[in-house]
Amino acid sequence: MTNIWMPFHDESDIKNEKVAPDRKGCDNVFENFVVNPYGHLLSCCGLTMEYIPEMKIGQVESLNLREAYTGQFRDLLKLWIWLDGTPYVLEQASERAGISLELVSPHQCSICAQLYQNDKLRAAARDLVLENAEQLLLRAMIKARLMGRIPDSVAPPHSKDVSRSME
Ligand code: SF4
Numbered sequence: 001m002t003n004i005w006m007p008f009h010d011e012s013d014i015k016n017e018k019v020a021p022d023r024k025g026c027d028n029v030f031e032n033f034v035v036n037p038y039g040h041l042l043s044c045c046g047l048t049m050e051y052i053p054e055m056k057i058g059q060v061e062s063l064n065l066r067e068a069y070t071g072q073f074r075d076l077l078k079l080w081i082w083l084d085g086t087p088y089v090l091e092q093a094s095e096r097a098g099i100s101l102e103l104v105s106p107h108q109c110s111i112c113a114q115l116y117q118n119d120k121l122r123a124a125a126r127d128l129v130l131e132n133a134e135q136l137l138l139r140a141m142i143k144a145r146l147m148g149r150i151p152d153s154v155a156p157p158h159s160k161d162v163s164r165s166m167e
Contacts, residue, residue, distance in 0.1 A: 006047060024110055025083045030144075032107070033069055035060050043072055048113035062076040076129040079140040086111040089125060097124035 029044040041057040049055045086108045097120045
């Protein structure tokens with residue numbers, strides 16, 4: 001398949017500066033639940049997952065997989081990425097933070113890493129998800145139920161729980 005080039009090192013002189021037209025949500029997060037060679041359980045298998053600490057849920061041998069999987073739905077930023085995709089989240093966070101960022105690559109995982117690694121963007125994204133918690137949770141619960149990603153027996157997270165988890 002044709003994919004977008006993504007440089008991982010500063011010395012790379014190959015760039016793909018075209019912005020990807022596709023702005024749908026990232027279905028990799030919550031769809032893939034992987035274990036790396038160090039035993040870390042990860043929320044996705046995106047190309048930059050190792051550079052995003054929040055994608056690491058914990059050591060696989062010490063976790064209950066069902067609880068670890070469903071617990072991810074309490075992370076509002078992941079829910080937002082799942083619903084709207086990283087280009088949209090980055091755009092909104094950049095606007096809120098008042099910064100313009102040159103993309104390393106238009107690849108959604110590269111954008112994800114840029115978003116998580118920039119303190120100002122993270123702070124802006126945190127504010128945005130807390131402000132929009134109710135509608136994000138509602139949209140995410142609908143999508144999760146439609147996709148069968150969350151069993152009926154799991155209660156939806158309360159927005160206060162989510163707020164606490166982001167502090
Ligand atoms: S965009 Fe982010 S959450 Fe989605 S697969 Fe890439 S690294 Fe994972």
